[in-house]
Amino acid sequence: MKERESIGSRLGFILLSAGCAIGIGNVWRFPYMVGENGGGLFVLVYVLFLLILGVPIMTMEYAIGRSSRLSVLSAFKKLEPKGSKWHIYGYFAIAGNYILLMFYSVVSGWILRYFVLALMGAFQGQSPEKIEELYGTMMSSPRILIFFMGVTMLITVFITSMGLEKGVEKITKIMMIMLIIIMIGLGIYSLMLPGSIEGVKFYLMPNMENVRKVGIGNVLYGALNQSFFTLSLGMGGMEIFGSYIKKDRSLVGEAMLVAGLDTFVAIVAGLITIPACFAYGVAPDKGPSLIFITLPNVFASMRGGRIIGSLFFLFMYFAALSTMVGVFENDVSFSIDLLGYDRKRAAAFAGLVITLGSIPCALGFNLWSDFQPLKAGNCIMDLEDFFVSNLVLPIGSLICCLFCTSKYGWGFDNYIEEVNSGVGIKMSLALKWYFKLVLPVILVFLTVFGLWSYFA
Template identity: 90%
Template structure:
């Protein structure tokens, strides 16, 4: 059997894992979630939930990967008790990684398109109506959407084909370092804008009046939801990176570093966008349209907005592309582990499947817009996002949690032994009751309430 590839350095592992986790959910969803949920208290609760929910599940995915040295389906087959069926979850995890990229590639293409437009000065001097027209023209054109999706997929396949260390690790490290540098620069610039202090106060200072307007329950659930989904847990997205690392360090410290970097990027993204919104009299609770409709208006009115806007969409694209590459590495590893393909053949196969599978998502905004699954106003991307975010991620995380804590699965003792192997922070066995009872209960609530609220 061919020896498994490994990540070349600890920094590479941290940045690669963080790159997979850091994506549109951090730099797009987090700022508008803060805006919609009353500001500072949401941020505090989000960080708390990340520590008590996200980090434990992350250590479980890492532990399964490192103990098996395999991708998620064969990993469960190797670690599960004889004649048990835990590995069936692996098929759904594989499907989840493919479906995720079938719409993520399209959204990444939007960001690349906006980077090009901003670089060309397309937003400068434009009225809000003109900027909205630019957005509508993009969404109404299957050719534009498919072209920029295809460019993103080409980059992803090329980088992954180069190898784990020479391609995936090296390129992701460069992108992540550039992303952090650009973000810090944009954050400093945003903080120097007029009325920026008001934006920072709204963003980071808890305000009971803001929370009352939204509802305490909505704020708590929103923070719980965001803390869970930000790390892309439940479909083996992080498990694969665990399979590439050695046992020299315990997994708790690594998970805390990845979660910390993920949170840092999300918070700085808010420090870029929310003070800018306050500076130019734009409401920060515009939801998903914040990035593509609201902020181009801000950049159009800002001195040096062409450069700042270009850098903003470049860092957005780096965040999206790092997730594309991280998740795509899962798809490549599936073909290597299950079919014995070499890396280039596996990347070409997965790339072809995802590229073709992304076309319906692009069509869903124009030629197939009459198809509205699930409920009125939905499109194909909403259906794909629902399958991944509302079904596969929470249910997959619940299965992974039960697998690592139940005596009928891999078991808590095996999990603890693996997670604590190496130097660094150790997971206490006193938390066994929390891992076996409380954590699964939270995941059941998250899955159940998420489904109910989606259709309610």
């Protein structure tokens, strides 16, 4: 049997894990949620939930991966008690990883397209109507969407096929370091704009009026939801990186470092976007309209806007591409472990499946826009996102939690032994009751309430 590849350095492991977790949602969703849900109060509650929910589940994925040295389906088959069926979850995790990239590749293509537009100066001197038209033109064109999705997939396949250490780890380290440098530079620039201080106050100062307006229950649920989904837990995304590392360090500290870096990027992203919006008197809208309509208007009227806009979309693309590479590594590992492919063949196979599978998502915004699954106004991407975000991630995390704490699964003693192997922060045995009773209840609540709120 061929020896399993391993990550070359601790920094590589931290940046790879963080790169997989840090995505487009962090960059445009987190800042808006902070501003609308009480500012600094939301951040404090978010960090608390990250520590009591996100970090424990992450250590479980790492522990399963490191103990088995396999990808998620094969890992559950190896660690589960003989005759049990825990591994069935692995098939849903595989589907989740593939379907996630079938819409994430399309959204990443949007950002690559806007990086090219910003670099060419397409926003400079344009009216708000013209900038909105650029967005509409992109979304209505199957050719544009499929082309930039295809370029993103080619880059992802190329990086992954180069090898774990020489390709995935090396390129992700470069991207993440450049991402952080560009973010810090843009953040400092944004804070120096006239009037930006009002944006900082809106973003980070505790605002009890907003809390009362939104409702304390909604603020708490928003922070809980964000703390969970920000780390991409529940479908083996972190498990695979655990399978590539040695036992020289305990897993609690590693998980806390990854969660901390993920939070840092999310907060700094808000310090780039929200103060700039306030400085130029535009509303910090949420979702695609902030990234693709509001901010290009800011860059159009900003001195040096062409350079700033290009750097912004480059940073956004690095965030998207690091997630693409991180999740795609999972898809490659499935083919290596289950089908016996070598890395290059596994990357080509997964790349072809995802590229072809991404075409319906791209067509869902134009030629197939009449197909509205689940509820009115939905598109194919909404259906795919629902499957991943509302089913695979929360249910997968629940199964992972039960597997690591139940005597009918891998068991708490095996989990604790693995998670505490090596030097560093240890997981206390006194938390056994919390892991066995409280964590599953929180995850059931997230699943049920998330489904109810989606359709309500």
